[in-house]
Amino acid sequence: MKILVVDDFSTMRRIIKNLLRDLGFTNTQEADDGNTGLPMLQSGNFDFLITDWNMPGMTGIDLLKAVRADPRLEKLPVLMVTAESKREQIIEAAQAGVNGYVVKPFTATTLEEKIAKIFERVGA
Amino acid sequence: MDSVIESNERLELAKQLVIQLEAGNSTDAERTIDQMTGSRENKLFQDVGRLTRELHSAINDFLLDTRIEEIAKREMPDASERLSYVITMTENSANTSLAAVEAGLPLADELGNTAEALAADWKRFQERQLSVEEFRVLSQKLADFFEISEAHSGLLHGKLSEVLMAQDFQDLTGQIIRKVISLIQDVEDKLVRLVRISGGLEHPTAAPAVMASGLAGPAVPGVDQGDQLNDQDDVDDLLSSLGF
Numbered sequence: 001m002k003i004l005v006v007d008d009f010s011t012m013r014r015i016i017k018n019l020l021r022d023l024g025f026t027n028t029q030e031a032d033d034g035n036t037g038l039p040m041l042q043s044g045n046f047d048f049l050i051t052d053w054n055m056p057g058m059t060g061i062d063l064l065k066a067v068r069a070d071p072r073l074e075k076l077p078v079l080m081v082t083a084e085s086k087r088e089q090i091i092e093a094a095q096a097g098v099n100g101y102v103v104k105p106f107t108a109t110t111l112e113e114k115i116a117k118i119f120e121r122v123g124a
Numbered sequence: 125m126d127s128v129i130e131s132n133e134r135l136e137l138a139k140q141l142v143i144q145l146e147a148g149n150s151t152d153a154e155r156t157i158d159q160m161t162g163s164r165e166n167k168l169f170q171d172v173g174r175l176t177r178e179l180h181s182a183i184n185d186f187l188l189d190t191r192i193e194e195i196a197k198r199e200m201p202d203a204s205e206r207l208s209y210v211i212t213m214t215e216n217s218a219n220t221s222l223a224a225v226e227a228g229l230p231l232a233d234e235l236g237n238t239a240e241a242l243a244a245d246w247k248r249f250q251e252r253q254l255s256v257e258e259f260r261v262l263s264q265k266l267a268d269f270f271e272i273s274e275a276h277s278g279l280l281h282g283k284l285s286e287v288l289m290a291q292d293f294q295d296l297t298g299q300i301i302r303k304v305i306s307l308i309q310d311v312e313d314k315l316v317r318l319v320r321i322s323g324g325l326e327h328p329t330a331a332p333a334v335m336a337s338g339l340a341g342p343a344v345p346g347v348d349q350g351d352q353l354n355d356q357d358d359v360d361d362l363l364s365s366l367g368f
Binding site: 015022090091094106 | 295342351355
């Protein structure tokens with residue numbers, strides 16, 4: 001399981017990477033926005049994408065849309081982990097094809113549940 | 125054009141003045157001089173009047189700039205709330221981390237001390253200095269130690285994870301502080317413009333409006349209202365209503 005974590009704050013990337021390691025996912029890579037993340041996804045055989053929304057350069061929602069528009073990536077499971085909690089933003093993310101949505105600040109349990117749920121649904 | 129007419133007029137007056145002076149007609153010469161300076165004073169008064177009107181309307185337009193009202197009425201008080209929230213979050217994070225460290229250190233100490241005591245007994249066992257009864261006691265101590273090692277390492281893992289999660293403040297406060305910095309830059313721009321306008325260097329209508337980022341960022345208690353959802357449960361409810 002190869003996972004890409006995209007967030008402009010390196011502290012948040014480290015937190016998510018550590019939580020993933022606790023869950024048994026050790027093959028993780030990082031990017032600080034969509035512009036660096038998208039080429040990595042396109043060439044890197046990733047199985048899962050965890051992305052923030054608000055980032056300089058390319059935002060997470062634009063990254064999600066770019067992923068869904070790319071025939072090789074359209075099926076990639078995407079979890080948004082973001083401080084953006086407006087109703088219309090969550091609806092926008094859902095319409096763009098997000099697989100899960102976690103609002104910051106979150107707990108380790110929440111992250112674990114959402115990831116498990118996504119794999120359950122993708123696997124089914 | 126005005127200046128051409130003006131200088132023609134002046135030239136005429138000047139010629140007239142020379143003729144009048146040469147003719148020794150001092151009364152008429154005085155009148156011509158008055159006429160010349162009078163038109164100049166009129167021009168000066170007109171210029172001062174025009175500048176006054178321009179400054180007045182520039183300041184009025186500046187005050188009508190809605191961003192300024194927005195900043196004064198809402199964004200400045202909001203910024204104070206946001207910064208207070210940053211203090212709260214960083215304080216909570218520090219307290220969580222300190223509490224976890226304070227709870228974790230005795231666990232590490234207990235493991236260390238117990239291991240040290242057992243090592244001494246173990247050395248005696250290796251040197252065949254233990255009686256059968258002493259060995260039975262050591263054996264029980266070892267079993268206990270394995271048990272507390274497992275339990276304590278679980279507890280320590282939990283405490284370290286608490287410290288890990290407590291660092292999430294940096295992302296959230298970072299986003300909030302960025303917003304406040306952009307507001308301060310906005311205010312600075314407005315102040316610079318005000319200084320320019322009062323110096324008569326700029327007409328206010330030309331200034332571009334600086335808009336804050338369209339994204340709401342982290343929810344700040346007491347600041348963000350409207351359609352911001354409160355927590356993960358609300359988000360889950362909304363998503364499940366959308367068929368998730």
